[in-house]
Amino acid sequence: MEQDETIQNECGKTIMAINDTMDILGGKWKISIIACLCYSSMRYSEILKKVRGISGKVLSRELKELEINGLIIRKVLNEGPIAVEYSISDYGKSLKELTLTIADWGLNHRQFVIKGMAK
Amino acid sequence: MEQDETIQNECGKTIMAINDTMDILGGKWKISIIACLCYSSMRYSEILKKVRGISGKVLSRELKELEINGLIIRKVLNEGPIAVEYSISDYGKSLKELTLTIADWGLNHRQFVIKGMAK
DNA sequence: CAGGATCCGGATTGATACTG
DNA sequence: CAGTATCAATCCGGATCCTG
Numbered sequence: 001m002e003q004d005e006t007i008q009n010e011c012g013k014t015i016m017a018i019n020d021t022m023d024i025l026g027g028k029w030k031i032s033i034i035a036c037l038c039y040s041s042m043r044y045s046e047i048l049k050k051v052r053g054i055s056g057k058v059l060s061r062e063l064k065e066l067e068i069n070g071l072i073i074r075k076v077l078n079e080g081p082i083a084v085e086y087s088i089s090d091y092g093k094s095l096k097e098l099t100l101t102i103a104d105w106g107l108n109h110r111q112f113v114i115k116g117m118a119k
Numbered sequence: 120m121e122q123d124e125t126i127q128n129e130c131g132k133t134i135m136a137i138n139d140t141m142d143i144l145g146g147k148w149k150i151s152i153i154a155c156l157c158y159s160s161m162r163y164s165e166i167l168k169k170v171r172g173i174s175g176k177v178l179s180r181e182l183k184e185l186e187i188n189g190l191i192i193r194k195v196l197n198e199g200p201i202a203v204e205y206s207i208s209d210y211g212k213s214l215k216e217l218t219l220t221i222a223d224w225g226l227n228h229r230q231f232v233i234k235g236m237a238k
Numbered sequence: 239c240a241g242g243a244t245c246c247g248g249a250t251t252g253a254t255a256c257t258g
Numbered sequence: 259c260a261g262t263a264t265c266a267a268t269c270c271g272g273a274t275c276c277t278g
Contacts, residue, residue: 010158011154011155011158011159011169012169013222014154014155014158014218014219014222015151015154015155015169015170015171016225017221017222017223017225017226017229018150018151018154018218018221018222018225019151019225020225020226020228020229021221021222021224021225021228022147022150022151022221022225024228026147028141028145028271031137031141032134032137032138035130035133035134035137036130036133036134039129039130039133040130043239043240044239044240044241045239045240050130050131050134051134052134054271055271055272055273056240056241057241057242057243057271057272057273058270058271058272059241060240060241060242076240078239079278080239080278081239081240082239082240082241082278083239083240084239084240084241091231094224094227095224097220098220098221098224099133099137100133101216101217101220102136102137102140102141102217103133103136103137103140104136105140105213105214105217106135106136106137106138106139106140106141107136107139108213109139109140109143110136110139112210162259162260163259163260163261164259164260174251174252174253175260175261175262176251176252176253176261176262176263177250177251177252178261179260179261179262197259198258199258199259200259200260201258201259201260201261202259202260203259203260203261
């Protein structure tokens with residue numbers, strides 16, 4: 001029984017930790033944006049092209065939130081015509097492994113589906 | 120420049136792979152549910168308690184989607200009074216590493232915030 | 239170019255009540 | 259117990275227009 005309780009507590013802690021992560025990275029786009037900036041720094045309009053499907057309004061909101069959480073850095077390169085560069089922060093780099101794990105699973109899942117083994 | 124293009128392509132592929140994963144695991148709760156069932160099989164009402172904050176309606180919808188995708192297994196134990204047990208499938212187990220990576224980052228992030236280094 | 243303001247319809251959620 | 263049905267509230271994202 002003690003063993004069971006230990007397992008149950010572990011489970012609860014894990015879920016809390018997952019929630020902590022999801023509070024920061026939740027939503028449809030943040031992980032993609034982080035993964036993108038892990039490859040190289042980018043301008044606003046470049047991210048807009050890379051992260052297919054995101055709208056301008058949503059992108060600027062997501063970038064703002066990521067910046068507030070210290071995961072990315074916003075740097076104004078030039079005023080009139082304005083140019084802004086976004087890059088990953090040192091802290092944001094701690095998410096690189098996570099993004100790769102997620103991408104790996106997606107690749108494997110695609111194979112899995114193609115082979116028709118999912119059913 | 121060729122090097123740059125390679126990097127850009129890698130980036131695009133990574134983002135597509137992330138989208139593939141997110142199509143399956145997207146949303147606020149699915150990862151928590153999977154993590155939960157990686158610890159042990161559970162009844163509907165147990166999951167409801169473990170995954171704090173989720174409503175019954177949303178839980179049953181999420182469970183249905185996870186089952187359709189082959190990640191979890193639904194087993195009726197008993198009719199009247201009905202009892203249902205959910206468990207992780209072999210395929211779902213391939214997500215265990217992912218859930219642990221996410222939980223790890225959440226734990227570290229909590230430390231990071233506590234130490235006030237996030238600003 | 240970067241991104242804010244506004245409008246708007248559709249998706250998502252929570253509460254509550256109900257069923258086999 | 260394990261859900262389903264329903265309604266109201268809300269959250270979104272998209273499109274469009276506007277600014278420095």
